[in-house]
Amino acid sequence: MASDDIYILGINMTKFGKYPDKDTVDLAAEAVIAALADGGVTMRDMGVLAAGCLMGQGGIGQQIQKQVGQTGIPVYNVSNACATGATALRTAIMAIKAGECDMGLAVGVEKLAGVGLLGGGGSPKSKSKEWTPSGRFGSVTNTDGLLGTATMPGTFAQVGMEYGHKYGGATFELFAKISEKNHAHSTLNPLAAYTKRMSLEEIMNDIMISYPNTRPMCSANCDGAAAAVVVSGAKLRTLSKEQQRRAIKVSASILTSDPYQEACQVLPDVNTLTRIAAKQAYEQAGVSPSDLDLVELHDCFATAELVHYDNLMLCEEGGAVDFFNSGATWRDGSTPVNVSGGLESKGHPIAATGIANIWEVCHHLRGEAGPRQIEGAKVGMAHVIGLGSACGIHILEKSAL
Amino acid sequence: MTVTQVPLVDYLVLGDSPHLTANECTACGARFFDRRNACASCFATDFKKVKIATDGVVRSFTIVTFAAPGVPVPFAAVIVDCGGTSVRANLVNVEPTPETVTLGMKVRLATYSLGTDDNGTEAIGFGFEPA
Numbered sequence: 001m002a003s004d005d006i007y008i009l010g011i012n013m014t015k016f017g018k019y020p021d022k023d024t025v026d027l028a029a030e031a032v033i034a035a036l037a038d039g040g041v042t043m044r045d046m047g048v049l050a051a052g053c054l055m056g057q058g059g060i061g062q063q064i065q066k067q068v069g070q071t072g073i074p075v076y077n078v079s080n081a082c083a084t085g086a087t088a089l090r091t092a093i094m095a096i097k098a099g100e101c102d103m104g105l106a107v108g109v110e111k112l113a114g115v116g117l118l119g120g121g122g123s124p125k126s127k128s129k130e131w132t133p134s135g136r137f138g139s140v141t142n143t144d145g146l147l148g149t150a151t152m153p154g155t156f157a158q159v160g161m162e163y164g165h166k167y168g169g170a171t172f173e174l175f176a177k178i179s180e181k182n183h184a185h186s187t188l189n190p191l192a193a194y195t196k197r198m199s200l201e202e203i204m205n206d207i208m209i210s211y212p213n214t215r216p217m218c219s220a221n222c223d224g225a226a227a228a229v230v231v232s233g234a235k236l237r238t239l240s241k242e243q244q245r246r247a248i249k250v251s252a253s254i255l256t257s258d259p260y261q262e263a264c265q266v267l268p269d270v271n272t273l274t275r276i277a278a279k280q281a282y283e284q285a286g287v288s289p290s291d292l293d294l295v296e297l298h299d300c301f302a303t304a305e306l307v308h309y310d311n312l313m314l315c316e317e318g319g320a321v322d323f324f325n326s327g328a329t330w331r332d333g334s335t336p337v338n339v340s341g342g343l344e345s346k347g348h349p350i351a352a353t354g355i356a357n358i359w360e361v362c363h364h365l366r367g368e369a370g371p372r373q374i375e376g377a378k379v380g381m382a383h384v385i386g387l388g389s390a391c392g393i394h395i396l397e398k399s400a401l
Numbered sequence: 402m403t404v405t406q407v408p409l410v411d412y413l414v415l416g417d418s419p420h421l422t423a424n425e426c427t428a429c430g431a432r433f434f435d436r437r438n439a440c441a442s443c444f445a446t447d448f449k450k451v452k453i454a455t456d457g458v459v460r461s462f463t464i465v466t467f468a469a470p471g472v473p474v475p476f477a478a479v480i481v482d483c484g485g486t487s488v489r490a491n492l493v494n495v496e497p498t499p500e501t502v503t504l505g506m507k508v509r510l511a512t513y514s515l516g517t518d519d520n521g522t523e524a525i526g527f528g529f530e531p532a
Contacts, residue, residue, distance in 0.1 A: 121469025131407045131515075131524040136435040138411025140524050141515070145472030146409065147526075148489040149465045154478055157463035162480065165460050165504040172499065211464035211499055260442040263487035265433060267461065267480045 001400070005233035006093050007247040008396070009103070010039020013356040016193040016224035016347035018113040024053050024060065024225075028109035029067040031227035031352075035105070039229040040243050043069030046229070047101020050076040050091035052084035052108045052351040055115075064107060073101075081386025082300065084108055085226060085354025086255065090392060092230050093253050102235035108356075109225035110349035116221070117209075119387075120144045120151035153210035153218050153301060155387070158267055160212070160303025163310070169321035170306060172212040176203045179217040179302040179344055181330055186341025188331075188372035193222040193347030217302035219343035226355035245401045248362045251285035251379075252395035257388075268387050270304065274311035277391045281381070282313070285395040289313045292335060292395075293377035294364055296357035298384045299342040309337070312383060312393075336374055339364075354392055357382040365398040409515060409526040410434070419512045419527065420455050423486060424448040432486050454484035455510040456532060462504070464497045477502045481529050493528030507532040 001007070012034035014027055022030075028051070036042055043065075051061030061075035074095075080087040085108030092104030121144055131140040144150045149158075164170025183198040198216055206214040231239075236247055258264055258273040282288060289312065297312060299305035306320050314335050315323035323329070329337035340346045340360040343353065361380035363369045378398045385391045408415055412422050412434045423432035428445035432453075439446045461480040468474050477497035481488045493511055495501050508529035515524040 117467055117469065121472065129516075129518045130520060131518045131522050133407065133411055138436075140407055140409055143410065145465070145468055145474075145476065146491065146515075148478035148480070148491060149463065149468065149476075151465065151468060153467065154463045154465045158461040158478065158480060161463060161504060162461035207467075208464075209467045211466070213463075260431065262431070262485070263480070265435070265441070266487040266489045 001233040001236060003232065003234035004097070006096060006250040006253065007231050007233065007236050008228055008250060008358065008362055009231040009236065009243060009247050010035045010037070010041065010229040011227070011359045011362050012038055013191060013226035013352065013359045014224050015191045016222045016349060019223040024056055024109045024111050025063045025067055027223060027225035028060065028064045028107050028227070031109070031225040032064060032068050032105065032107050035227040035229050040240070041103065041229060043071055045103050046071065046073055046105045048074055048092055048095040048104040050078055050088040050104070050106045052078045052088045053110060054079060054081065054084050054350045055110060055112070060109065080390040081388050082298065082350050083354055083384045083386035083390035083392045084351035085356070086384045086392025086394065087354065087390065089228055089230070089355055089358065089394070090253050090255050093250065096230060096232050102232045104230050105227065106230065106355060107225065107227040108351035108354060110351045111223045112221040112349050113223045114221070118152045119155065120149060149210065151210060153213045155268060156301035156304045157210045157213050159270055160306055162267070163307045163320065167318040167321065172204065174321060174324070175212050175217060175302040175306065176200055176214070178305050178324060179203050182299060182338050182342035182344045183216060185331055185339050186345035189341050189346060192341040192345050193220050194345045195341070213301050213303055217344060219300045219348035220345065222347035222349055224347060224349035224352045224356065226352045226359055228355050228358060241401070245399055246366055247399050248365050249397040249399065250394060251287065251397045252281035252393065254281045254284065254393045256391045268389055270385050270389060271307060271311050273389055273391045274308060274383070274385060277393045278312045281393040281395050287379055287395060291379050292381050294336045294339055294361060294374045294380045296338055296340060296360050296382045299338055299344055300348060302344065305337070305342070308383065312381065331372070331374065339372055339374060354384040357384065358394055358396065361396050365396060404517065405522045407522050407524050409524055413525070413527050415525055419510065421453040421488060421510065422450045423453055425451040453486050453488065457481035457483035457488065457508055457529065459504060459506045459508055460487065462492070462502050464499065464502065479529060481508055491528040494530040
């Protein structure tokens with residue numbers, strides 16, 4: 001292991017679900033304590049803490065410290081939409097890369113159970129009915145619902161339909177089949193919020209949220225936390241053989257935002273920045289898409305999973321529909337995607353997601369995934385995207401030991 | 402008494418031939434509908450107003466059946482390619498169903514009244530209708 005390599009030493013996710021009696025600090029502390037124990041280290045070993053809780057009031061990192069250990073280390077509270085967890089991890093990695101410390105901690109937590117629809121809405125501009133232009137568009141009233149939709153299910157529905165317009169074949173049934181796959185995968189994941197297998201008919205006949213996304217095709221709002229301990233190669237060499245054996249190499253850690261494209265300020269462009277991040281990640285890791293034994297990608301909606309097959313170059317450009325129909329992304333296929341059940345069934349406690357998907361990949365690379373183990377997994381990818389936009393991609397590799 | 406009209410957004414131009422306008426970067430041609438500080442594509446700061454084509458093609462859509470409180474559903478939200486400039490709007494004057502709304506359908510700009518406020522000012526909104 002090279003001195004400047006980065007490894008995941010310890011990692012943990014809580015079960016995702018409903019925790020009426022626990023607050024965000026409780027959940028984050030549970031993940032942190034377990035991640036430290038998993039890595040065989042303590043808060044005393046940490047040189048940096050990066051923490052995120054998108055819907056929180058700020059200062060989540062310090063609140064967590066006050067429960068798990070206040071050692072005076074720098075704390076970075078990060079916020080980057082659905083890429084918040086990946087951003088926290090990348091912040092800790094950057095601190096190690098910069099030589100400021102040799103071990104760091106990243107944690108993401110969210111309480112979203114029962115929150116309901118995200119995005120859109122907004123309050124009326126004034127109490128009295130008076131058409132007065134204001135804001136960047138000089139609008140006289142809230143335009144959500146008048147000029148398209150700002151809801152997350154609607155936005156990502158359009159992302160998927162746009163792919164269909166460009167390449168064809170992206171039908172309601174196809175998107176529902178993607179959801180069917182992820183719900184089937186979830187039955188093997190005891191930490192998923194929902195583990196019920198659903199038939200194609202059940203999915204298509206469920207409540208329509210924003211065509212073509214029905215309710216089970218949307219990510220599940222739930223509570224949860226995930227935390228990871230990262231370490232430099234140099235430091236890892238001083239640790240035990242068992243720690244070295246279970247450590248997972250971070251072969252690529254990438255974060256991008258969306259470069260200007262026509263229409264990107266009209267409908268968020270989740271494609272360009274993902275494609276750029278993927279290209280950078282493959283180059284940094286020195287691997288190709290065909291080397292990936294499993295991929296956890298950001299299926300915040302079934303319509304999103306389709307476009308990311310293409311953006312992550314798991315298939316030929318324009319070939320995502322055929323790629324899915326070939327069975328490639330089922331757990332027994334050539335490129336298993338979202339064997340955790342994905343955000344549609346595992347759940348999507350926003351800031352936790354970007355570390356929980358790393359946990360899933362590490363679990364397989366360590367050979368510890370039990371009944372849902374992808375046999376012989378050596379290389380995996382974790383991808384998240386936050387609207388606005390931010391894309392985080394990590395490529396992970398099994399220890400050489 | 403003449404009723405004063407005000408557009409829903411300042412990039413909707415009312416009058417005999419209603420149309421949308423954009424702020425076009427004089428350096429690179431990138432178009433924006435909002436008030437600008439600089440160009441997101443080339444960072445220049447000079448813009449001119451340009452008229453956007455009123456005919457277009459539906460590039461993407463969704464039929465929203467769940468929205469924030471106070472937003473009437475269902476409605477069809479569309480992204481319309483108006484001669485190379487993308488516009489976000491609702492589809493109007495057609496039932497919002499997967500059978501009636503299709504990718505690639507030809508549409509044109511249409512305006513409608515959003516009602517009159519306490520001062521007698523009428524707001525005019527826009528959408529796209531089948532062409």
